[in-house]
Amino acid sequence: MKRSNRTYLAVAAAAAAAVALAGCSGSAAGASNPASITAKDDGAKLTLWVRPGNEAVTDAVVKQYNETHKNQVAITHVPADQYVTKYAQASQSGSLPDILAADLVFMPQIVKNGSAVDLTSLLKKSGAFGHLSPAHEQAATSNGRVYGVPYVADTSLYLYNKDLFAKAGLDPDKPPTTWDGIIQAADAITKLGNGTYGAYISGDAPGSLAYDFTPTIWAQGQDVVKKDGSFDFDNAATQKALGFMQTLYQHGDIPASSKTDTGDGFFSVFATGKVGINFSGGNGVNTATLGKSPAFSFGLAPIPGAEDGKFATFSGGDVASITTQSKHQDEAWDFIDWLTSAKTSTDVYLKLPALAPRTDVTVPTTLGEQFTVPAELVKHGQTYVSTHYNDVIASTQGPWLQMFQSVVFDGKDPADATKTAQSAADALTSK
Template sequence: MSLLTVAAMIGVAGCSQGAESPDSTAGQNVVATTSCASKGELTMWERSGGNKEMVDMLVAAWNAKNPDCKVKLTYIPHTEMVGKIAQGIASGQVPDLMGMDLIYAPQFEKANQLVDLTDRIKSWPELATASKGHMTVATYEDHLYGVPLYADVSALFYNKDLFKKAGLDPDKPPTSLPELRADADKITALGGDIKGYYLPGNCAGCNIFTVGPLMWASGAKIEAAGPGDEPLVGDGVKQVLQFERDMVKAGNVHDGDRTENGETFHLQFGSGKVGMMGTGNFNITLARQQNPSMKFGIALLPGMTPNTNASFIGGDLVVVPKGSKRVSDSVNFMKFLLSDEVQVEVYAKALNLTTRSDMADNKYFKAEPLVQDVAKALTVGRTPYTLTFFEQINSPQGPWLKMLQRAYYTGDDLDTVIADAKKSMKEIAAKS
């Protein structure tokens, strides 16, 4: 189901929804706490395929503190989440709160299907340092609809053991794409099943997370924000496509990478067979679990010229769907997530990124340099803002992935490849 179809569904649902519950309209004079506002179980939906370990810990921490209003957490398959939300709103069967892939929030905000929390949360001091990428998409026409649930940022992970074997300095990761290519060539030359680079060939989301920042760092703009906006602008688009095509031709990626649809993306770096890879902060723990003896480092994703960098800030928001009867408790759960104690003793202790920048200076991160390194990506990160992200970028049949696959695996003229994708993106954005 496309998000355009979903938007139409939830727009109709909004017309038939009727008045909100008394709790959901009583925001102005309610003071949020980190405890129960009322008794009884809270229902929460969250997508699968995200940072389940982190969400489970957050819910467990809330439940331990608030036994009278525990959160019952249900995971919905990622590919079904948007449709499930739309159907729930249409039928009036919604959870009290939910985690939402942050990139889809603007479309639901525009369709008036999330509870406007502005009066309840706008004065919170914690929002001043909350992840800017999250808060950008949590805001629609100056109204606030949610807060960060967890943050994922993309960065360049590199295998120090393979760097050393290839005669490279393990403490000097590449600072530009030409340097990355040169390093990858040397690592691939080690032979066997070792490759210098990893490129997910059939995963639109993986590529916007890891290849998109290479374009941003090279001065490009990718998505069309809305009708009339121009996508795929700047020389960096073609430069990065040519870079990736050359990496494939040079044999710097495994042949099997071409079929990667995201299911095993998170397991690639920990295999020890990849020299460098754009991936996320979640891979620190995963790689260590997979390959405890492997030494690795983290750097910022580079652009064409030295010391130009970018990152994709992803993750989830926690929001309240229209029809929720437990808005005050849901808001208190948000306050709990942003509290100093939870930021440090739950997020940071588990070596997950804090969602407030002022909480990054903590004892757990100081003891773990890799988390400090990946946290630097927050300073150069961005989150696309468009009402048609799925159709333009994330759809397996969308113009973004089609463009990338033609660039990576065919000899088609790149100017034509880009022009075709640009045309499709503009047509999609014109319908928003």
């Protein structure tokens, strides 16, 4: 899945649609009774909405289904800057597709609006329950009921340039497992000179930062989102994580250009061979940028906390749900049932190759660490579960980005920044 811009939900549209979403009603023509749903492959024409950037997985998977079933799924690629608005309008007018594939951070809103069918009993009966990417299920779960399944999976980690590690006198087979280790490695690589930097992060992309900075907080055992969907920024763990990134920047290990990178450099800067450690994700190594014929040797490693042995990962991607407005819920379940089977994970996803929805399948070692490492991390994946994600996290004017930039690039005291961010987040979530 392409991650050139991790704003997730097209923030410009999200802001305009937020009020409308609150009044959306997902119920309409469909049966919406899970007990009455039975998989049927009877030649129905199903509709599916997907967001852009994931076609290598979304379209390929649907193609496989269509070639082996009477039912036929027609994909609509909804532009990122129109997705939220289109969803809101369709929900209100009763014209949602049969199957809705959305960024997993948007699932709490979809569930709250009543747009998705409860799949819990169906997944238990099929045997998929408990064997799917946990972050996707976390995002799609409310009050113990599951309303969606993994469709596209990725996970955050850091990439490191083994060639630069070797040149800097570092062991290329032993990536750092603590913040101190990352700082020491980054310092050594930056000292190589000639435009080389020890580390990189897309510093002006709030979605990217949710993806690859949040794990530094989680790895300390600190939650970012509370059970009620509000946010917890003003704490020691967040302050320490910000201080870690601030140190890298102040040491000159992160280039100044990171401050204005809205996501375009998420992988491309690392691909130049001039960066030692890139906070990003596993999906990028499967693109032509790095995966086909890399110009240098690279590795993948979990994003650590301050202590050795502590790490965390943000498992991103898309969740597929059957809409309560669908008139073909039996046939839509046939697709979801097929999608979440172990056979599809093995015979379709891993052969693309792509990370599979199931966590109980074996990833062939022949695919290399660019798949085996992310596949293992997905099992530990976390995500944000809040209907306020857009305003607080994804917005370029939100407190999340302002907090990060003010500390890392502008040198603000982390304690002051987290206090400011907390006040702003509380104001947004209390509306």
